[in-house]
Amino acid sequence: xxxxxxxxxxxxxxxVLAAVAVASVLHASARADRRNQTQTGxxxxxxxxxxxxxxxxxxxxxxxxxxxxxxxxxxxxxxxxGPRTASGVKCLRFYAASGTGVCLxxxxxxxxxxxxxxxxxxxxxxxxxxxxxxxxxxxxISPGGRYAAWTAFVxxxxxxxxxxxxxxxxVDTRTGELTPxxxxxxxVKDGRTxxxxxxxxxxxxxxxxxxxxxxxxxxxxxxxxxxxxxRARTVTxxxxxxxxxxxxxDGTRIAFKKxxxxxxxxAPWRLYVMDLRTLRETPLAEYRSVDDQxxxxxxxxxxxxxxxxxxADLYTVPADGRGEPRRISTAAVSPAYLR
Amino acid sequence: xxVADSRAxxxxxxxxxxxxxxxxxxxxxxxxxxxxxxxxxxxxAPTVLALGAVSLVTDVSSEMVTAVLPLYLVAGLGLSPLGFxxxxxxxxxxxxxxxxxxxxxxxxxxxxxKWVAGIGYGVSALCKPLLLVAHTLTPIGLILAADRTGKGLxxxxxxxLISLSSTAENRGRAFGVHRAMDTAGALLGPLVAFLILxxxxxxxxxxxxxxxxxxxxxxxxxxxxxxxxxxxxxxxDGTRPTLRAALALLRRRDLRRITVCALLLGLATxxxxxxxxxxxRRLGVPDRWFALLPLGTAAAFLLLAVPLGRLxxxxxxxxxxxxxxxxxxxxxxxxxxxxxxxxxxxxxxxLHGGFYAATDGVLMAAASDGVPRELxxxxxxxxxxxxxxxxxxxxxxxxxxxxxxxxxxxxxxxTVALAVCAAFSSTLRPNGTDTLRPEGTT
Numbered sequence: 001x002x003x004x005x006x007x008x009x010x011x012x013x014x015x016v017l018a019a020v021a022v023a024s025v026l027h028a029s030a031r032a033d034r035r036n037q038t039q040t041g042x043x044x045x046x047x048x049x050x051x052x053x054x055x056x057x058x059x060x061x062x063x064x065x066x067x068x069x070x071x072x073x074x075x076x077x078x079x080x081x082g083p084r085t086a087s088g089v090k091c092l093r094f095y096a097a098s099g100t101g102v103c104l105x106x107x108x109x110x111x112x113x114x115x116x117x118x119x120x121x122x123x124x125x126x127x128x129x130x131x132x133x134x135x136x137x138x139x140x141i142s143p144g145g146r147y148a149a150w151t152a153f154v155x156x157x158x159x160x161x162x163x164x165x166x167x168x169x170x171v172d173t174r175t176g177e178l179t180p181x182x183x184x185x186x187x188v189k190d191g192r193t194x195x196x197x198x199x200x201x202x203x204x205x206x207x208x209x210x211x212x213x214x215x216x217x218x219x220x221x222x223x224x225x226x227x228x229x230x231r232a233r234t235v236t237x238x239x240x241x242x243x244x245x246x247x248x249x250d251g252t253r254i255a256f257k258k259x260x261x262x263x264x265x266x267a268p269w270r271l272y273v274m275d276l277r278t279l280r281e282t283p284l285a286e287y288r289s290v291d292d293q294x295x296x297x298x299x300x301x302x303x304x305x306x307x308x309x310x311x312a313d314l315y316t317v318p319a320d321g322r323g324e325p326r327r328i329s330t331a332a333v334s335p336a337y338l339r
Numbered sequence: 340x341x342v343a344d345s346r347a348x349x350x351x352x353x354x355x356x357x358x359x360x361x362x363x364x365x366x367x368x369x370x371x372x373x374x375x376x377x378x379x380x381x382x383x384a385p386t387v388l389a390l391g392a393v394s395l396v397t398d399v400s401s402e403m404v405t406a407v408l409p410l411y412l413v414a415g416l417g418l419s420p421l422g423f424x425x426x427x428x429x430x431x432x433x434x435x436x437x438x439x440x441x442x443x444x445x446x447x448x449x450x451x452x453k454w455v456a457g458i459g460y461g462v463s464a465l466c467k468p469l470l471l472v473a474h475t476l477t478p479i480g481l482i483l484a485a486d487r488t489g490k491g492l493x494x495x496x497x498x499x500l501i502s503l504s505s506t507a508e509n510r511g512r513a514f515g516v517h518r519a520m521d522t523a524g525a526l527l528g529p530l531v532a533f534l535i536l537x538x539x540x541x542x543x544x545x546x547x548x549x550x551x552x553x554x555x556x557x558x559x560x561x562x563x564x565x566x567x568x569x570x571x572x573x574x575x576d577g578t579r580p581t582l583r584a585a586l587a588l589l590r591r592r593d594l595r596r597i598t599v600c601a602l603l604l605g606l607a608t609x610x611x612x613x614x615x616x617x618x619x620r621r622l623g624v625p626d627r628w629f630a631l632l633p634l635g636t637a638a639a640f641l642l643l644a645v646p647l648g649r650l651x652x653x654x655x656x657x658x659x660x661x662x663x664x665x666x667x668x669x670x671x672x673x674x675x676x677x678x679x680x681x682x683x684x685x686x687x688x689x690l691h692g693g694f695y696a697a698t699d700g701v702l703m704a705a706a707s708d709g710v711p712r713e714l715x716x717x718x719x720x721x722x723x724x725x726x727x728x729x730x731x732x733x734x735x736x737x738x739x740x741x742x743x744x745x746x747x748x749x750x751x752x753x754t755v756a757l758a759v760c761a762a763f764s765s766t767l768r769p770n771g772t773d774t775l776r777p778e779g780t781t
Binding site for chain 1: 409411414417418428475476477479498529533536537538539540541542545548552555559560562564609613616620625626627629698699721737738741742743745746747749777
């Protein structure tokens with residue numbers, strides 16, 4: 001083949017490839033229009049005032065298609081599938097307690113997206129914000145509303161890198177003091193100080209005393225439930241195979257996801273509740289793999305998200321292992337109950 | 340810097356293609372016969388520029404995927420990718436075997452470098468559309484492993500092609516140009532992916548499709564513009580490229596010494612992700628910069644690859660290679676100071692990128708001198724594999740040392756080990772002369 005012919009072949013191929021590439025981008029961008037149209041049969045969403053005070057309401061990220069997609073919305077806790085009131089505030093992940101909210105959101109920059117944790121007051125106004133170094137995953141506020149914590153995934157940085165790590169930050173919203181990574185805390189494992197390069201923390205849950213918290217520590221392929229001390233800046237391992245703990249309102253039990261034996265690698269988790277005094281574990285009546293940090297609706301009921309047609313749906317299951325799971329809301333994620 | 344150069348070089352690319360039209364035209368001699376009095380890239384063979392273009396385009400394609408993968412897994416598919424990398428250890432061993440096999444296969448049958456490299460690029464390209472249909476961690480992990488298998492397969496034949504298309508006098512520069520183009524692609528890929536995500540909603544499918552189209556373009560450039568076969572047999576010393584001959588390469592003193600040095604120095608080369616972690620922990624680099632740290636290394640690599648490749652041709656590849664490890668040693672030392680000066684992270688990243696620029700392509704250029712043409716690909720694969728396995732062992736060791744002693748002590752041990760290995764390597768220079776200097780200049 002002459003050079004001229006080679007060049008012609010290449011040019012012809014490039015035209016075809018470019019057409020395919022452009023078509024795929026156009027197809028994906030047309031999705032934006034579809035998602036801005038309200039789905040028939042979906043939940044009714046109307047704009048209105050959403051606050052983090054008062055009780056008997058559930059605030060969450062609305063994932064239903066339409067103009068209020070991804071906004072914080074509220075529904076009566078007793079009627080979670082009822083009409084939604086949309087706030088206009090967009091978040092990827094959210095939690096709230098005692099009039100303080102934490103909203104993890106994307107910030108669109110010129111050459112890349114970054115993420116930010118925004119502390120919200122009771123009227124959903126921004127009080128402070130902090131940089132989040134990766135893709136937001138979990139968010140929590142302490143029961144009294146003083147401390148906020150969030151977890152982000154930080155991706156691999158090598159060719160087709162498959163190593164991921166997590167960063168978990170805690171902030172005192174009263175003083176603004178930020179601990180960007182829990183890795184700064186001293187780890188006490190089996191009574192001794194523990195160091196490792198592969199330490200990861202995720203899924204913080206706070207006790208009401210403004211000092212104690214629980215979280216997951218992952219290292220060397222094992223996950224541990226840890227109890228943290230905000231004043232002493234230490235974390236102590238308590239138990240193995242516990243992820244994304246969630247402390248019950250009465251402070252006696254932890255709901256968590258556990259890698260149960262014999263499950264496929266892609267869906268390895270079951271929901272459990274553990275009594276913190278006896279460390280006795282109770283499997284819950286949800287037989288699907290749950291990858292979420294569950295929320296306690298009250299001392300007897302858990303709420304969690306499972307993948308759904310529009311991202312995620314919310315389900316509820318009794319905390320004592322009896323009963324059965326029930327879907328309470330479609331196209332919703334990151335619920336917080338206002339008490 | 341490189342972009343302008345490559346543009347200046349492109350008329351030559353097309354000029355040489357006319358010659359490439361005659362199957363008998365000896366491409367490597369073509370590079371050597373070119374008068375070397377011209378501007379900077381004048382001595383770089385068109386095949387090297389074509390391979391550089393292939394690498395650039397392929398890196399755009401693969402880095403697009405790498406850049407969106409975490410977001411795709413977490414936000415797009417709702418998966419928890421922690422522990423996703425647990426099989427990396429097993430995979431590294433397999434990847435080493437693939438690399439050796441690729442190197443050897445390319446040498447057999449009188450030089451099938453182009454076709455073995457082409458299969459490698461092709462496998463990686465075919466992995467991209469598969470990502471569109473895989474929605475759980477295990478298949479995605481397998482696709483990424485196949486993608487990297489393609490990379491393992493093509494690396495040695497491609498480097499052998501670069502080596503065979505350049506002369507002993509300009510080999511450092513040829514590898515420098517190639518590595519600069521390769522790195523430019525790696526820097527562009529994430530940008531392209533981001534622009535697509537910005538223009539779409541959850542446009543991961545578009546990113547994978549575009550990545551596939553770009554990868555196919557890379558394969559086409561290879562097939563159309565890289566001459567295949569036959570080069571290895573010109574002016575070789577008649578060694579038949581059998582498996583036994585490939586293994587016997589280690590009996591050649593020069594190659595053995597280079598392999599041993601690459602292995603030793605690799606054992607003291609802390610993995611990139613550790614370097615970035617240390618930058619953050621010891622020099623207080625804020626979290627929000629974390630994702631940008633690899634770009635710092637890549638930018639320095641891109642800027643320095645050509646100048647250091649040229650330097651290697653002039654003052655000796657061995658010296659440049661050792662000096663590169665000196666830069667790494669300095670980077671470790673800066674990390675050990677744990678100072679909080681604002682300039683320190685930049686200095687570490689510049690040294691880290693400089694280390695790659697002075698060692699990555701330069702090592703291949705250096706190793707080329709000790710390997711006959713018929714076995715070039717096998718020989719380069721041998722050196723690369725020794726280095727890759729040593730670096731992997733170092734990562735395991737470093738992680739363990741961190742667990743037992745903490746990051747500071749682990750880094751101190753690595754620094755001392757690197758200094759000792761570098762000192763030892765510098766004594767391995769045969770007969771006190773720089774034998775890795777281009778032939779005919781010693």
